[in-house]
Amino acid sequence: MKRSRRDNRASAKAKTAYPAEQLLAAVAYRNEAMEVHDFRDGGCRVRVPLNRPKWLVPPISWIIPFSSHRQVELDAPGREVLELCDGRRTVEEIIEKFAAVHKLTFREAQLSVTTFLKQLTQRGLVAIVGTK
Amino acid sequence: MRRSATDPTHHGAAPHPPGAARMDRTCWRGLALDHPAAWELARISGPNEPARLTFSDRRYHRLDVKWLQLTRKPNLDGMLDKHRRRTSKQTRTEIRDLPNPPDPWHGIVRDAPDGQVVHVARFFNDRRWLVEAVLIWPDTRDDALQRRVLESFEAEARDADPRLWQAMGLSITLDRQFGLHECRADVGRVTWEFQTSERRSPELTVERLAMPEHWLDGSLRDWLRGQKPEDHRLAREGLVHVNGHRGYELLSWAKVTPIASLRGYKRVRYEQAWQCPSEGRVYHIVLTQIRRQAELTLPGALEVRCCRDVPDVVTSAP
Numbered sequence: 001m002k003r004s005r006r007d008n009r010a011s012a013k014a015k016t017a018y019p020a021e022q023l024l025a026a027v028a029y030r031n032e033a034m035e036v037h038d039f040r041d042g043g044c045r046v047r048v049p050l051n052r053p054k055w056l057v058p059p060i061s062w063i064i065p066f067s068s069h070r071q072v073e074l075d076a077p078g079r080e081v082l083e084l085c086d087g088r089r090t091v092e093e094i095i096e097k098f099a100a101v102h103k104l105t106f107r108e109a110q111l112s113v114t115t116f117l118k119q120l121t122q123r124g125l126v127a128i129v130g131t132k
Numbered sequence: 133m134r135r136s137a138t139d140p141t142h143h144g145a146a147p148h149p150p151g152a153a154r155m156d157r158t159c160w161r162g163l164a165l166d167h168p169a170a171w172e173l174a175r176i177s178g179p180n181e182p183a184r185l186t187f188s189d190r191r192y193h194r195l196d197v198k199w200l201q202l203t204r205k206p207n208l209d210g211m212l213d214k215h216r217r218r219t220s221k222q223t224r225t226e227i228r229d230l231p232n233p234p235d236p237w238h239g240i241v242r243d244a245p246d247g248q249v250v251h252v253a254r255f256f257n258d259r260r261w262l263v264e265a266v267l268i269w270p271d272t273r274d275d276a277l278q279r280r281v282l283e284s285f286e287a288e289a290r291d292a293d294p295r296l297w298q299a300m301g302l303s304i305t306l307d308r309q310f311g312l313h314e315c316r317a318d319v320g321r322v323t324w325e326f327q328t329s330e331r332r333s334p335e336l337t338v339e340r341l342a343m344p345e346h347w348l349d350g351s352l353r354d355w356l357r358g359q360k361p362e363d364h365r366l367a368r369e370g371l372v373h374v375n376g377h378r379g380y381e382l383l384s385w386a387k388v389t390p391i392a393s394l395r396g397y398k399r400v401r402y403e404q405a406w407q408c409p410s411e412g413r414v415y416h417i418v419l420t421q422i423r424r425q426a427e428l429t430l431p432g433a434l435e436v437r438c439c440r441d442v443p444d445v446v447t448s449a450p
Binding site for chain 2: 019020021024075076077092102103105106111115
């Protein structure tokens with residue numbers, strides 16, 4: 001039977017969905033190229049340089065604007081998590097640290113930290129490297 | 133006699149032997165059980181769903197409990213046999229009787245690729261409840277822990293009043309006439325709403341909020357004022373002491389429909405908030421009712437406990 005594009009996407013998603021054990025053991029690396037500007041309230045603005053797509057050449061680039069950087073504003077807890085992504089700590093250790101500081105249970109911290117790490121990864125601020 | 137709300141031992145799990153996992157107690161919709169503190173609630177059934185609790189540790193679901201009311205006593209061995217035949221056919225694995233289950237539990241155990249799965253069931257005669265539990269042991273089965281968990285199951289008496297609700301770090305005692313209307317568990321915010329079945333019944337909301345150091349910009353009093361709906365007029369505000377903590381109370385009211393207003397009715401809202409420094413949480417109670425008197429007090433049996441031990445998350449799960 002011919003597989004639809006949606007089936008293929010679902011299958012690819014299923015293949016890339018990691019079990020909790022692997023995610024917790026993965027190490028979070030911060031993007032070294034990012035610039036951090038502090039706010040007084042403990043938050044910060046992060047600028048990440050973007051690669052110019054190869055297809056974005058004149059005359060397409062005359063029509064589609066290209067921003068050289070992506071900017072993300074983080075509140076104080078968000079900044080804490082970003083700082084904990086030092087390339088040494090595992091995701092589990094980041095969650096433990098965040099939970100201990102904010103008097104949260106592991107599960108409360110796990111839900112918020114993993115969701116936040118996913119957003120940081122999508123924005124190119126953090127890379128999560130797993131072990132086989 | 134009302135027990136001290138700050139006594140850390142009451143409504144807690146049975147004391148655990150040295151070296152054993154720290155236990156926590158969950159009481160939900162009349163069923164109470166002890167479980168390791170590292171098994172946290174991952175799923176909880178709301179008011180219009182079949183009663184169910186699922187506990188997970190950091191990596192796996194560990195305990196799934198379902199219960200339902202039956203009109204007559206079921207044949208537990210027959211039920212388990214049926215389950216054994218069906219599962220054996222599907223998984224093609226050997227399924228054995230659970231050796232020495234604590235009375236009156238009946239159970240079977242199945243070998244899984246990375247551990248064992250235990251299915252147990254029992255019937256509470258008084259409540260006519262059939263309780264089914266599935267325990268997942270990823271490595272080796274801890275018989276002593278399994279026995280402690282299963283022996284701790286208790287069904288509250290049919291006419292128990294007040295009723296204890298204890299889950300997700302929130303622990304309250306409340307008059308039996310208040311039934312659970314809604315239950316929400318967002319990250320760092322647990323909200324339970326209760327109502328009675330009477331007409332124009334009071335609505336009670338209890339919330340437990342985490343990380344106040346980040347969202348509480350000003351004082352708790354200012355935050356409480358900010359919670360008052362815009363159409364409500366402030367009637368009075370003041371200080372209260374709850375569980376030894378200084379808190380604030382606020383009474384406000386709003387107009388209702390024109391006809392009800394002509395009859396002297398108004399929507400009265402009473403709320404309380406306090407911060408528990410040892411837990412690092414803010415507790416918020418809201419009681420609203422449509423009534424003639426512009427005064428409202430919390431139900432007499434309501435007791436919201438705080439000052440619970442903050443779990444040590446660095447301890448590895450059992």
